[in-house]
Structure formats: structure tokens, C-alpha cells
Amino acid sequence: MELLSAPFFLAFSVLRIIFKEIRLAVVGESPGLKSGESVVESEIMMLVRRAIAGAKILLVEDNPVNQEVALFILEDFGLHVDVAENGSLALARLQAAAPGYYDLIFMDMQMPVMDGLTATREIRKNPDFGKLPIVAMTANVTPEDRQGCFQSGMNDFVSKPIFPEELAKVLLRWIPPRAAGDLAWEAT
Numbered sequence: 057m058e059l060l061s062a063p064f065f066l067a068f069s070v071l072r073i074i075f076k077e078i079r080l081a082v083v084g085e086s087p088g089l090k091s092g093e094s095v096v097e098s099e100i101m102m103l104v105r106r107a108i109a110g111a112k113i114l115l116v117e118d119n120p121v122n123q124e125v126a127l128f129i130l131e132d133f134g135l136h137v138d139v140a141e142n143g144s145l146a147l148a149r150l151q152a153a154a155p156g157y158y159d160l161i162f163m164d165m166q167m168p169v170m171d172g173l174t175a176t177r178e179i180r181k182n183p184d185f186g187k188l189p190i191v192a193m194t195a196n197v198t199p200e201d202r203q204g205c206f207q208s209g210m211n212d213f214v215s216k217p218i219f220p221e222e223l224a225k226v227l228l229r230w231i232p233p234r235a236a237g238d239l240a241w242e243a244t
């Protein structure tokens with residue numbers, strides 16, 4: 057399910073180029089944008105940059121390609137991202153950070169040392185992290201799998217492979233917008 061596959065990496069590279077093209081078009085540096093659908097997708101992404109830039113994300117993921125894809129998208133949104141390679145390292149990071157430091161966790165399901173469901177149950181045992189949004193990143197999309205995510209204490213999930221607009225929607229759902237004076241986003 058989580059293979060370091062060359063075709064996927066190639067597809068990601070293409071996605072990255074298209075994504076940059078759309079951004080350039082929307083901020084007016086290129087007149088090439090024609091698709092209305094692309095504008096709508098980019099508006100969601102721009103809204104993320106305006107509303108929650110600077111938010112702190114803990115990305116818990118063991119697969120290097122998935123890490124890179126998620127990091128690229130989240131950092132492009134102007135978010136600060138720390139990466140933990142398994143659930144155990146995620147717990148250590150959370151405990152080392154001040155309560156309230158992280159705004160949201162993206163949690164892979166299958167990882168060595170400690171999987172996502174176990175990590176989520178452990179995180180929820182600490183009242184400091186009782187309301188911290190935890191979003192599963194999973195290729196498993198059966199109703200049973202979803203139920204398992206929620207029962208462990210997760211709030212939401214995104215399916216893999218991940219796409220920018222899907223991440224944007226889930227981020228806006230769970231992270232309150234910053235006050236207008238805090239906005240870090242600017243058109244570049």
C-alpha cells in the first residue's frame with residue numbers, strides 16, 4: 057500500500073509543476089489559466105494561506121515519499137511542519153512541546169514501532185491533548201477502518217494519495233482562522 061514507487065513519484069513531480077503553474081496564474085504572474093475548476097481549487101488553497109498560515113502541524117508518517125508529498129503541500133500552505141517517523145516518536149515530540157503548541161496532527165496508520173491507532177489512543181490518555189485534532193492519513197477507506205479511526209480518538213481522515221485541496225479542506229475544518237493582524241500570507 058505504501059510503496060516507494062517510481063510511477064507515483066513521477067506523478068508527484070508532475071503534480072508539483074502543475075500546482076506551481078496554477079499558483080502563478082492565480083497571483084497574476086502568468087496569463088495562462090483557463091480552467092475554472094483549477095481556480096476554485098486554488099481559491100481553497102489560498103484561503104488556507106490567508107486563514108491559518110503559521111499553524112503548527114505534526115506529521116506522523118514513516119514512508120519517505122509520503123512525507124515529502126505532505127511536507128511539500130503543507131509548507132506551501134505556509135504551515136510549520138515537524139515530522140515524526142512513527143507513533144512513539146510522535147508521542148515524544150508532543151511531550152517535549154508546550155501544551156497547545158501543535159494545532160493539528162496528521163497520522164499515518166501503518167508504521168513500525170507504534171502504529172497510528174495505538175499512538176492516537178496514547179495521545180488521548182493525556183488530558184493536555186484531549187482536543188488536539190488528529191487526522192488519519194490512510195489508504196484504508198472501508199467503513200470499518202473509518203470506525204476504527206474514530207474509536208481510537210481520531211477526528212477526521214484524508215485518503216492517500218493526498219491532494220492539496222483535500223488537505224486544505226480538512227485543515228480549514230479543524231484549525232480556527234488566525235486573527236486578521238496575525239496574517240503571514242502575502243502574494244509572492
Ligand SMILES: [Mg+2]
Pocket residue numbers: 058117118119164165166167
Ligand atoms: Mg506507513
